[in-house]
Amino acid sequence: MFPIALRSLLLLPVALRLAFAASSNSSIACNNSPLLCNRAYNNITQLGAHDSPFLRDASTDYSLSGNQYLNTTAQLAAGVRLLSAQVQTNSTTNALDVCHTSCSLLDAGRLRDWLGEVNSWLIANPNDVVTVLLVNGADASASDLAAEYQAAGISEIAHQPTSASATSNWPTLQTLIDDGTRLLTFVADITPSPSAPHLMNEFTYIFENAYENTSPTDFSCTANRPQTLNNNTEQALAANMLPLMNHFLDSQQAFGIQTPNDSYASVTNSANGGVGSLGSAAAQCTNEYGRAPTFLLVDFFNLGPAVQTVDALNGVTDAVGRTSVSSSAGAGAGAGAGAQKNGGSSAVGWSGVEHFMLCFTLLAVWCGLLL
Numbered sequence: 001m002f003p004i005a006l007r008s009l010l011l012l013p014v015a016l017r018l019a020f021a022a023s024s025n026s027s028i029a030c031n032n033s034p035l036l037c038n039r040a041y042n043n044i045t046q047l048g049a050h051d052s053p054f055l056r057d058a059s060t061d062y063s064l065s066g067n068q069y070l071n072t073t074a075q076l077a078a079g080v081r082l083l084s085a086q087v088q089t090n091s092t093t094n095a096l097d098v099c100h101t102s103c104s105l106l107d108a109g110r111l112r113d114w115l116g117e118v119n120s121w122l123i124a125n126p127n128d129v130v131t132v133l134l135v136n137g138a139d140a141s142a143s144d145l146a147a148e149y150q151a152a153g154i155s156e157i158a159h160q161p162t163s164a165s166a167t168s169n170w171p172t173l174q175t176l177i178d179d180g181t182r183l184l185t186f187v188a189d190i191t192p193s194p195s196a197p198h199l200m201n202e203f204t205y206i207f208e209n210a211y212e213n214t215s216p217t218d219f220s221c222t223a224n225r226p227q228t229l230n231n232n233t234e235q236a237l238a239a240n241m242l243p244l245m246n247h248f249l250d251s252q253q254a255f256g257i258q259t260p261n262d263s264y265a266s267v268t269n270s271a272n273g274g275v276g277s278l279g280s281a282a283a284q285c286t287n288e289y290g291r292a293p294t295f296l297l298v299d300f301f302n303l304g305p306a307v308q309t310v311d312a313l314n315g316v317t318d319a320v321g322r323t324s325v326s327s328s329a330g331a332g333a334g335a336g337a338g339a340q341k342n343g344g345s346s347a348v349g350w351s352g353v354e355h356f357m358l359c360f361t362l363l364a365v366w367c368g369l370l371l
């Protein structure tokens with residue numbers, strides 16, 4: 001009797017080990033690849049959708065201010081893992097909305113509803129880690145933003161940093177998944193508050209290259225923000241700040257207005273060459289930094305397609321669990337457009353022109369030129 005009981009006691013740790021091994025099953029993907037599970041958060045490159053909720057699609061009448069053809073849910077399904085958005089105060093409702101520059105230009109609804117969309121996706125995808133980057137145009141307090149997280153039901157899944165300063169010691173994706181803290185949030189800027197420990201001040205942890213580029217030859221890897229760095233990229237890297245590469249082009253319009261450049265975006269986002277392509281810029285920055293950028297932030301992410309450069313930097317050739325999206329302009333412009341090669345793009349173009357004319361007129365009125 002005794003030896004048998006002893007043997008089963010000895011077997012217990014083996015059973016536990018097996019159970020543990022199953023939780024980090026090497027054939028289960030984290031962020032679309034089993035290769036990424038045991039990599040630290042600061043040792044992977046993530047694809048970012050710049051201005052994720054600001055769409056150039058039917059929901060916005062193909063607004064020229066729109067930065068993406070496909071919505072946040074579709075972005076995540078296709079492999080985007082960083083979502084940026086601007087938070088502004090809606091002057092009518094006083095609510096915190098996600099708005100492009102101003103809520104009168106492009107209002108994509110309440111922040112809590114957008115976070116709710118992200119939450120729904122996270123619930124449906126339990127092995128994925130997502131990062132949200134909020135530009136705090138509303139100058140909202142940590143507790144006001146935390147209330148939006150609470151209302152969206154997404155606070156429970158939010159990661160709380162273990163370091164109050166930039167660190168080389170980030171958890172692996174598997175640890176974030178096992179801990180149930182699969183949402184990371186950075187805010188530019190926020191005064192950290194113990195009441196909202198999950199809202200990390202962006203420029204404590206991240207540095208960015210310049211983002212106001214209008215020509216494919218403008219892209220630079222030099223640390224541009226936070227301004228306190230005074231362009232000192234080495235200092236940012238030595239401090240373990242994570243590199244965020246802004247890689248999108250704006251078109252210069254009248255009155256200094258800039259709108260996302262869609263006509264060149266398939267080159268801007270391309271992995272393989274072309275002046276100002278994502279592939280060559282990422283290679284350049286990886287060389288300058290001595291490490292791959294942590295985030296690549298792009299407009300019209302499905303063009304290029306941008307995810308190819310991210311996979312190459314991560315050494316991922318076997319990505320799984322992604323929906324494939326069309327890499328043509330105007331994808332998502334209407335039913336079935338996602339499956340067409342160029343379908344819908346001329347309709348988008350015309351509508352865009354019309355809306356630009358309308359916008360131009362409104363702007364002229366606004367500036368008092370027609371008064």
Ligand SMILES: *[C@@H]1O[C@H](CO)[C@@H](O)[C@H](O)[C@H]1NC(C)=O
Pocket residue numbers: 021022025026027028
């Ligand atoms: C790992 O996951 C695969 C696919 O879900 C499954 O077939 C396999 O049995 C799992 N292995 C272990 C050790 O749990």
Ligand SMILES: *[C@@H]1O[C@H](CO)[C@@H](O)[C@H](O)[C@H]1NC(C)=O
Pocket residue numbers: 042043044045291292293313314
């Ligand atoms: C992750 O670390 C490995 C090993 O040090 C390195 O080769 C790779 O470039 C790193 N990747 C990123 C994205 O940091």
Ligand SMILES: *[C@@H]1O[C@H](CO)[C@@H](O)[C@H](O)[C@H]1NC(C)=O
Pocket residue numbers: 070071072073074117332
């Ligand atoms: C996102 O877009 C897809 C089509 O690509 C649509 O089916 C879905 O309803 C949209 N989701 C939201 C939350 O708007």
Ligand SMILES: *[C@@H]1O[C@H](CO)[C@@H](O)[C@H](O)[C@H]1NC(C)=O
Pocket residue numbers: 090091092093103104107
């Ligand atoms: C504010 O929110 C309301 C209600 O959602 C919306 O109708 C309005 O367009 C928004 N924008 C502004 C500038 O008030």
Ligand SMILES: *[C@@H]1O[C@H](CO)[C@@H](O)[C@H](O)[C@H]1NC(C)=O
Pocket residue numbers: 230231
């Ligand atoms: C940083 O670089 C930008 C762009 O080259 C330049 O305009 C700015 O003066 C530089 N700032 C400092 C502090 O050197």
Ligand SMILES: *[C@@H]1O[C@H](CO)[C@@H](O)[C@H](O)[C@H]1NC(C)=O
Pocket residue numbers: 214215216249250251252261262263264
């Ligand atoms: C977008 O950028 C390309 C490359 O500089 C340029 O040729 C094109 O005119 C730009 N498109 C718009 C709409 O400004």
